[in-house]
Amino acid sequence: MSVLIDDITCRELVELVTDYLDGALSPADRERFEAHLQICDACVMYVDQLRSTVTAVGTLSEETLEPAARDELLRAFRDWHHKPPKPPNAPD
Amino acid sequence: MNGEPFQQTADDAALVAALRAGDEQAFVTLVDRYNASMLRIARLYVRTPALAEEVVQETWLAVIQGIDRFEGRSSLKTWIMRILANRARTRGAREGRTVPFSALATADAAIGEASVEPERFRARDDGEWPYHWAAPPRDWPEERLLAGETLQVIGGALDELPESQRAVIRLRDVEGWDAEEVCEALQISAGNQRVLLHRARAKVRAALERYFMGDMATAA
Ligand SMILES: [Zn+2]
Numbered sequence: 507m508s509v510l511i512d513d514i515t516c517r518e519l520v521e522l523v524t525d526y527l528d529g530a531l532s533p534a535d536r537e538r539f540e541a542h543l544q545i546c547d548a549c550v551m552y553v554d555q556l557r558s559t560v561t562a563v564g565t566l567s568e569e570t571l572e573p574a575a576r577d578e579l580l581r582a583f584r585d586w587h588h589k590p591p592k593p594p595n596a597p598d
Numbered sequence: 599m600n601g602e603p604f605q606q607t608a609d610d611a612a613l614v615a616a617l618r619a620g621d622e623q624a625f626v627t628l629v630d631r632y633n634a635s636m637l638r639i640a641r642l643y644v645r646t647p648a649l650a651e652e653v654v655q656e657t658w659l660a661v662i663q664g665i666d667r668f669e670g671r672s673s674l675k676t677w678i679m680r681i682l683a684n685r686a687r688t689r690g691a692r693e694g695r696t697v698p699f700s701a702l703a704t705a706d707a708a709i710g711e712a713s714v715e716p717e718r719f720r721a722r723d724d725g726e727w728p729y730h731w732a733a734p735p736r737d738w739p740e741e742r743l744l745a746g747e748t749l750q751v752i753g754g755a756l757d758e759l760p761e762s763q764r765a766v767i768r769l770r771d772v773e774g775w776d777a778e779e780v781c782e783a784l785q786i787s788a789g790n791q792r793v794l795l796h797r798a799r800a801k802v803r804a805a806l807e808r809y810f811m812g813d814m815a816t817a818a
Contacts, residue, residue, distance in 0.1 A: 515719075515728060516729060516731045524796035530788075530792060547734075559802050562752055563772060563802060579629050583662050
């Protein structure tokens with residue numbers, strides 16, 4: 507994405523932080539992005555806060571699977587490994 | 599968050615070998631790791647929780663039966679998510695989910711949405727500093743960032759997000775998936791994935807800012 511012709515502005519920079527963090531900016535845009543951070547404390551703070559946000563979101567907990575559902579899957583796994591697969595339409 | 603790519607690969611190779619040998623613990627590890635996310639993803643394609651459960655169940659069976667054919671060209675997780683997405687999409691189309699999730703996500707990503715309110719920047723024709731901050735962000739109380747109440751604010755902000763943004767930020771930032779895995783599971787482009795992720799992060803950041811700064815205003 508090479509939309510920035512001149513120096514990057516703060517208003518543009520705040521839209522590019524995830525692209526920057528993901529390494530998705532073109533080398534030229536990356537250079538402009540970093541050059542702006544050299545001269546702008548407010549944008550440094552914005553980038554830091556977005557990073558902090560990502561860290562904080564990462565501490566939310568994930569749900570785990572109910573034991574019953576897990577047992578059922580485990581049974582399917584066991585069956586598959588202990589019985590050779592039946593050819594299609596084979597009688598029981 | 600993600601391990602190093604090498605660890606991921608080594609872990610995959612060991613898991614695949616164990617699965618092929620019929621190791622139940624390896625299967626349980628895999629199910630515990632991905633099942634909850636898979637259910638949530640399947641829900642984006644089909645109408646009801648029951649259908650989502652069926653799709654996930656079918657996916658696990660396909661994984662069990664297909665593991666001998668897994669060639670390791672993608673990560674095991676990406677491979678599983680591709681199977682899930684294909685099955686969920688087919689099922690969703692058959693059951694008639696009104697708008698497929700990937701179409702919804704593409705449409706959402708195309709809408710122009712500012713990460714920060716435009717009023718917080720100077721005007722474009724500002725003589726001195728066009729489009730620079732007029733109301734810059736202020737310092738956050740870092741020690742409160744991981745406090746229980748803050749996490750509730752974050753949870754609330756995630757609930758408010760449009761479905762497409764919530765799906766992406768959950769997978770990327772809560773569960774630590776990489777971009778490719780998310781694109782595979784949600785069947786969206788890398789560009790749209792980043793747009794949706796960035797909007798989601800920007801909104802959560804804004805919610806945190808309101809929360810922290812609101813408190814400071816009351817305290818002052
Ligand atoms: Zn700036």
